[in-house]
Amino acid sequence: MNLSLILLSIIHKLDGERTIYAGFHLLRGKRSGQTLQDVEYYGLKAFFGILPKLTVDQFNEAATLLKNSGFIATRDDSFVNITEQGRQLVATLPAYAFNGWDYRGRENLFFARLSLIVQTVSHFKEGQHAFMPVQKDYDSQSFVKTLLHHQPISDPAYARYIAEELRLCIERSGMDNEQKIIVSHRLSGFGLTGWTWDQLAEYLKLNSFAVRLLFIEGLHRMLAVIEQSSDLSFLRKIADNVKVTTYLTDSSSKTKLLFDRGMSIEDIAAARNLKLSTIEDHFVELSINDPQFPLTQFVAEADVEAVVAKVDELETRRLRLLKAEFASLSYFQLRLILGARTGGDSS
Structure with missing residues (x-):
């Protein structure tokens, strides 16, 4: 697994519809209207935000490798296409099991809790109650203290119970041997220190x-x-509140609250002292994430059906091309239709 192949999979989905840096913003989990739309439109939820600390240099290195290998090509308008050679390579790649849309980096919270629990139980089992915790952040330590409170953490049977759940989870997960080694060796215990990335x-x-x-x-x-x-059941407790509970940005949630109270877009922009275009971005985000979004308050059903049919006919979601076909509709209306009716798959 490497960044170049992940990027190639993303470009395959975006094929010809975006510039190369759409992939960069997607991998970093940028919460802009454009990136959030791309996630839904092109079925890219798996990769959203899986690399929040990705640098431009790292990304460019991966992109350059794809270009030099002949797997992608950049057009004069800066949009990037996958080549036939690239398509052939994508067809050989295994399916990725990322779920960036639901976790957005919070998988690290899960592992922080797990690693501290494993370390704590292993030390108590050996009668060692003083040790340097592998996780220093207060939230993880507080969570673990609460979870293990009044539990028989010095009893070897309790350690075996946790180990058995962990073994079952890993076996069922479909991880390859490399992943099993990585996850298990990152854990620390009595007399054992978790391995570094370099190790x-x-x-x-x-x-x-x-x-x-x-x-x-x-x-x-x-x-x-x-x-x-x-x-x-024990691992479910550790995973509590790790999965994202709302897919809306905080700002979009505030806009939704005002809209639900009956305020117009213009009134919301004035009340929040934000640009109208920003509020429109919020509404597009709502159209993507809310199955009950009242689309026909903004555009007639006949126009919705016509746009959806044209998207299928042209096999494109590019706004400029759709605007040329529907001059009477605003870009905002087109974006709402794309968000509510032509989203990508949930993978």
Whole structure:
């Protein structure tokens, strides 16, 4: 697994509709109207925000590798296409198990809790009640203290119970052997220190960036299993509130509250002292995420059906091309239709 191949998969979905940096904003989890629309329109939820600290240099290196290998090509308008050679490569790639849309980096919160619990129980089992916690942040420590309060953490049977749930989860997750090694070796215990990224990279003969990607996907696999399994009660407690509960940005949520009170877009912009275009972005976000969004308050159903049919006919969601076909509709109306009726799949 490497960044270039993930980027190639993204470009394959966006094929010819966006510039190369749409992939950069997607991977970093940018909460702009355009990126949030792309996530839905092109079925890219899996990759959203999986690399929030991705640098431009790292991204450019991956993109340059794809260009030099002949897998992608940039047009005169700066939009990027996947080549036939690139399509052939994509067809050979395994399906990724990322779920960036639901976790958005919060898989690290899950692992912080898990690693501290494993460390704590393993030390208490050996009669060692004083140790340097592997997780320093207050929230993780507070969570673990609450969860383990009044539990028989010195009893070896309790440690075996946690270990068995963890074993079952990993086995059911579909992780490959490399991921099993990465996840297990990142854990610390009595007399054992979790491995660094560089140590894992050297052991697995991978670069540290690939190790991190495998780690993230491995955690997403585990979280998916935990959510679906009724017999992993302890791990379900650790995963509590890790999955995102609302997909709206805070600002869009405030706009929705005012809209639900009956305020118009113009009144909301005035009340919030924001540009009208910003409020429109919020409404597009609402159209994407709210199945009950009242689309016909903004555009006639006949126009909605016509635009959806044209999207299918032209096989494009590019606003400029659709605007040429529907001059009477505003860009805002077109964006609402795309958001509410022509979103990508949920993967």
